[in-house]
Amino acid sequence: MQSILSAEAFHFEWLEDFSYDIILLDIQMAELSGIELAKLIREKDKHIQIIFVTAIPDYIGEGYDVDAINYLIKPISEEKLRECLSKAINKKEIQPKSILIEIDGGVHRIYEDSIMYLEIEGHELFIHQEDKTISIRKPLSEMEELLSMDEFIKPHRSYLVALKYIKYIDSKKITLKNRTTILISRGNSKEVQRKFFNYFKRDVK
Known part of the structure; x- marks a missing residue:
């Protein structure tokens, strides 16, 4: 597991290393939003599992275009996080090799x-x-x-x-x-x- 503090930093890192399987993205970030970053990712990878994290439920509808598998509303319980990650892992297992x-x-x-x-x-x-x-x-x-x-x-x-x-x-x-x-x-x-x-x-x- 790796933590990266900004969308711009992650985008740069991801362009150098496409080995990520599951990404948790905060929708509200300083310059490049989580939604905008997800759209850039989807241009190159249709299968990576994207989970959005947000404090504002109003943003949930914006994620359908990037095929996010779930949304976590802050504050996030450990049980909900485990459930969401388990769903992502199970879905990844049926993705193309x-x-x-x-x-x-x-x-x-x-x-x-x-x-x-x-x-x-x-x-x-x-x-x-x-x-x-x-x-x-x-x-x-x-x-x-x-x-x-x-x-x-x-x-x-x-x-x-x-x-x-x-x-x-x-x-x-x-x-x-x-x-x-x-x-x-x-x-x-x-x-x-x-x-x-x-x-x-x-x-x-």
């Missing part, structure tokens, strides 16, 4: 379900997401250890592909839902098709 990646000296959280595919070129690893691509220097083998490999396939030594984003597979290539095509190396075709077929069967149950 995430991994932490070091980028430019900071730590960033990437949710597995946002990754379409990973591609290695030389020493550079490209993490292709729906809305952006991140470049880091890390071997593909390390990502295999971090990711849930029952959600990904490896059609080629240079690629990991998320099964959920695949639209079509034939003997030579994978076509993703955004029309990106990825070649399947010789000898991998049957295994790739088998894994996709098994994933599809599981998904439609």
Whole structure:
């Protein structure tokens, strides 16, 4: 647990380290309010658990846009705090799995379900997401250890592909839902098709 005294200080800290799971925000702060800070956080992280703390119940309605899971009205009892944190922890456990990646000296959280595919070129690893691509220097083998490999396939030594984003597979290539095509190396075709077929069967149950 970490305590930070201002919204500005937390925002700076959070941009360097995306590893926070649950945040308690006071709505009334000196310059940047808790609501304004929550909106900035939601631009980059849709899953982090936000709990607002306030002495004025009138502010409660302002939190719906940022999907706050609860509000604590001051003074806060220990029982109410425990109940609220327990709810946040339980909700977090059903959130998509995430991994932490070091980028430019900071730590960033990437949710597995946002990754379409990973591609290695030389020493550079490209993490292709729906809305952006991140470049880091890390071997593909390390990502295999971090990711849930029952959600990904490896059609080629240079690629990991998320099964959920695949639209079509034939003997030579994978076509993703955004029309990106990825070649399947010789000898991998049957295994790739088998894994996709098994994933599809599981998904439609």
